[in-house]
Amino acid sequence: MSLSYVSTRGRSPLTDFAGTVINGIAPDGGLFAPSRWPGLDLAELTAGGADYATIATRLLTPFVGEALPEGALAAAARRVQDRFLHPDVVPLVELEPGLHVLELFHGPTAAFKDLAMQLVAGMAESLLAASGERLLLLTATSGDTGAAAGNAFAGANRIDLVVLHPLGRVSPMQRLQMTTTGASNVLNLAVRGDFDDCQRLVKALLGVQALKAGRRVSSVNSINWARLSGQAPYYAAAASRLAQPATYVVPTGNFGDAFAGWVARQCGLPIGALVAATNRNDALVRALNTGVYERTRAEPTASVSMDVQAPSNFERLLFEATGRDADLTRGLFEDFAKQGRVTLPDDVLAALRREVSAVSVSEDETVAEMRRTWAENGRVICPHTAVALHAARRVERTGPVVALSTAHPAKFPDSVEAALGFAPERPPQLQGLEGRTERFETVDATLDAVLAVPGQ
Numbered sequence: 001m002s003l004s005y006v007s008t009r010g011r012s013p014l015t016d017f018a019g020t021v022i023n024g025i026a027p028d029g030g031l032f033a034p035s036r037w038p039g040l041d042l043a044e045l046t047a048g049g050a051d052y053a054t055i056a057t058r059l060l061t062p063f064v065g066e067a068l069p070e071g072a073l074a075a076a077a078r079r080v081q082d083r084f085l086h087p088d089v090v091p092l093v094e095l096e097p098g099l100h101v102l103e104l105f106h107g108p109t110a111a112f113k114d115l116a117m118q119l120v121a122g123m124a125e126s127l128l129a130a131s132g133e134r135l136l137l138l139t140a141t142s143g144d145t146g147a148a149a150g151n152a153f154a155g156a157n158r159i160d161l162v163v164l165h166p167l168g169r170v171s172p173m174q175r176l177q178m179t180t181t182g183a184s185n186v187l188n189l190a191v192r193g194d195f196d197d198c199q200r201l202v203k204a205l206l207g208v209q210a211l212k213a214g215r216r217v218s219s220v221n222s223i224n225w226a227r228l229s230g231q232a233p234y235y236a237a238a239a240s241r242l243a244q245p246a247t248y249v250v251p252t253g254n255f256g257d258a259f260a261g262w263v264a265r266q267c268g269l270p271i272g273a274l275v276a277a278t279n280r281n282d283a284l285v286r287a288l289n290t291g292v293y294e295r296t297r298a299e300p301t302a303s304v305s306m307d308v309q310a311p312s313n314f315e316r317l318l319f320e321a322t323g324r325d326a327d328l329t330r331g332l333f334e335d336f337a338k339q340g341r342v343t344l345p346d347d348v349l350a351a352l353r354r355e356v357s358a359v360s361v362s363e364d365e366t367v368a369e370m371r372r373t374w375a376e377n378g379r380v381i382c383p384h385t386a387v388a389l390h391a392a393r394r395v396e397r398t399g400p401v402v403a404l405s406t407a408h409p410a411k412f413p414d415s416v417e418a419a420l421g422f423a424p425e426r427p428p429q430l431q432g433l434e435g436r437t438e439r440f441e442t443v444d445a446t447l448d449a450v451l452a453v454p455g456q
Helices: 017-023 042-046 052-063 072-082 113-131 144-153 173-178 195-205 225-229 233-239 256-266 283-290 314-321 326-337 348-356 361-376 383-393 411-422 447-451
Strands: 006-007 032-034 092-096 100-103 135-140 159-166 186-192 215-217 246-251 271-278 292-294 341-343 355-359 401-405 441-444
Touching: 006 017, 017 113, 017 215, 017 225, 017 447, 032 225, 032 314, 042 052, 042 441, 052 072, 052 233, 072 113, 092 144, 092 361, 092 401, 100 233, 100 246, 100 256, 100 383, 113 135, 113 144, 113 159, 113 225, 135 195, 144 159, 144 173, 144 186, 159 173, 159 195, 173 411, 186 195, 215 447, 246 256, 246 383, 256 271, 256 314, 271 283, 271 383, 283 292, 283 326, 283 355, 314 326, 326 341, 341 411, 361 383, 361 411, 383 401
Parallel strands: 100 401, 135 159, 135 215, 159 186, 186 441, 246 271, 246 401, 271 355
Antiparallel strands: 006 032, 092 100, 292 341
């Protein structure tokens, strides 16, 4: 029996999995969530020495139901595995007794976003081939999402992609990955603002009726349930390699990566505590510590992909913490949209703290961790991984601790060289980007400015 999907704000009709792929955000402005959480068994997911593609197919089958053409989910999962350069897809490396790193960066753009983006691209193409429709996809990015989306959807039949990134606030390597696809169906907009401005614009664009003439309009940010659920399989893969539940420390920007771990745990997989590690853009940390969720201007850091002060997926966690009270969730986020600040009810705050904890890591601590990991473990890591590892070293080890390594250090050569005195070696997928023709438009952070750009 197929799952249906509800809106966190309670004023949209139920939809199926295909509806979450094609619509992205619910009509009432909320985010889609399953009407119930299916039960998953790790032994069943990994039976027969299952590879990553098989684990992903088995895990996602209850969420997809009969919404995709037959064989489409398995084909999309196989596409992910085939495009990753490591035989384990997501290798788990033990740095020292009890402390592990889950490497998620062996895909075509050297960042964890490839895992879900390649999956969604395969599913979306199958859906559109069956329906004959055309789709406009919108995404806001702090760097890695845009690169992964550009790679996954470049040249796709029936799909046009518009990527919004904050001007001057992504690494040069991330920018080149986004702007040199050469694909006529990919348009990149450099927004004079921060990631939160880009995310706000995407949500506004999803409501513009004129964009929907003759096509569907959706988003491939982690506000899209299909994108987010595609991140849960790597938690299952990691859990299968450990003898007991681990604490997972997740470098956090939009909170999708951490919430995917929550989903895996909610469905019964042996996932221990979840720790969201932020840089100095610490809205989530402040919310959990003080009960006040407040948006401030995002500050630039070395871990640019985490420079977010209004993480969208916090809405999904809050919806669960309220006991799925859609009226309360809607009221809180409508107030947040108007005022940039809300105070969480005491019982909701207590429920949130039972589900996840959060810590903030400074710029100095990030650099110190990059140096320590090189000196003690012989590994070069990116600034985002450094945020997670620094937080992971502070966790009390009553069992395994896993820090998620979300990007290859070569995506951030300037930050690595500043910390270590040398630039990291580039993997094959990051070679040859310089010299390619870039294509992007620079726009103000207003809806009118974005809509005025031709070619959408």
